[in-house]
Amino acid sequence: FMSHIHSFMSLIFIHLYHLYSFIYICVEGNIASGKTTCLKYFGKTNNIEVLTEPVSKWKNVHGHNPLALMYQDPARWGITLQTYVQLTMLVNHLSCPSTSLKMMERSIFSAKHIFVENLFRSGRMPAVDYAVLTEWFDWITTNISIPVDLIVYLQTTPETCYQRLKHRCREEESAISLDYLESIHQLYEDWLVKRTYAALPAPVLVIPGDHDLQKMLQLYEENRNTIFSACSS
Numbered sequence: 001f002m003s004h005i006h007s008f009m010s011l012i013f014i015h016l017y018h019l020y021s022f023i024y025i026c027v028e029g030n031i032a033s034g035k036t037t038c039l040k041y042f043g044k045t046n047n048i049e050v051l052t053e054p055v056s057k058w059k060n061v062h063g064h065n066p067l068a069l070m071y072q073d074p075a076r077w078g079i080t081l082q083t084y085v086q087l088t089m090l091v092n093h094l095s096c097p098s099t100s101l102k103m104m105e106r107s108i109f110s111a112k113h114i115f116v117e118n119l120f121r122s123g124r125m126p127a128v129d130y131a132v133l134t135e136w137f138d139w140i141t142t143n144i145s146i147p148v149d150l151i152v153y154l155q156t157t158p159e160t161c162y163q164r165l166k167h168r169c170r171e172e173e174s175a176i177s178l179d180y181l182e183s184i185h186q187l188y189e190d191w192l193v194k195r196t197y198a199a200l201p202a203p204v205l206v207i208p209g210d211h212d213l214q215k216m217l218q219l220y221e222e223n224r225n226t227i228f229s230a231c232s233s
């Protein structure tokens with residue numbers, strides 16, 4: 001299994017390195033799937049620029065907190081937050097990397113295909129709001145070139161995410177249920193694994209995310225070496 005990942009990553013990175021001078025990677029996964037650990041691990045090395053989700057912006061736009069409003073009343077404030085998420089994600093995608101490799105936490109694609117989709121399907125976003133967001137998304141992704149070379153998908157079961165959530169006590173996450181995590185998981189699986197809906201912007205590397213910290217770091221270490229050897233070859 002490890003050698004499969006290894007050779008797959010080598011191929012991708014060597015190929016990409018010779019095509020472009022920059023490599024753009026998005027790390028995708030459920031809430032508490034292990035993205036932060038993954039990004040922190042890679043962020044420790046100075047060849048990689050890490051862009052975490054711009055949550056602080058979502059909590060303060062000119063003194064307003066659209067993230068908190070959305071959790072209070074999704075039907076009213078979902079479009080407000082998601083419009084801002086779409087803008088701030090686009091800004092992250094288009095920011096020039098200071099290194100040859102940029103790693104982003106999630107993407108404009110998962111914002112739409114996972115989180116907006118879930119709000120709409122669960123009946124917490126009016127159809128008109130969904131239609132407006134969809135037109136924005138289609139316009140942006142059709143008319144603006146958004147470079148993504150690889151999606152790293154941390155495939156963690158909703159049960160594991162739920163256990164991790166309970167341990168980390170982030171204020172705005174306190175109301176997140178196992179049901180919610182299961183819906184998000186299902187959408188991620190349909191999009192990135194079963195590929196039954198929405199186009200993929202890049203190849204997908206699936207990393208199983210249920211392991212303990214030590215084993216996850218081991219897995220990342222394998223990938224890190226592959227990235228570096230490809231980038232310096």
Ligand SMILES: *[C@@H]1O[C@H](CO)[C@@H](O)[C@H](O)[C@H]1NC(C)=O
Pocket residue numbers: 135138139140142143
């Ligand atoms: C892309 O931009 C052009 C020009 O504004 C517009 O006509 C077209 O509808 C846009 N594409 C999408 C999918 O919105």
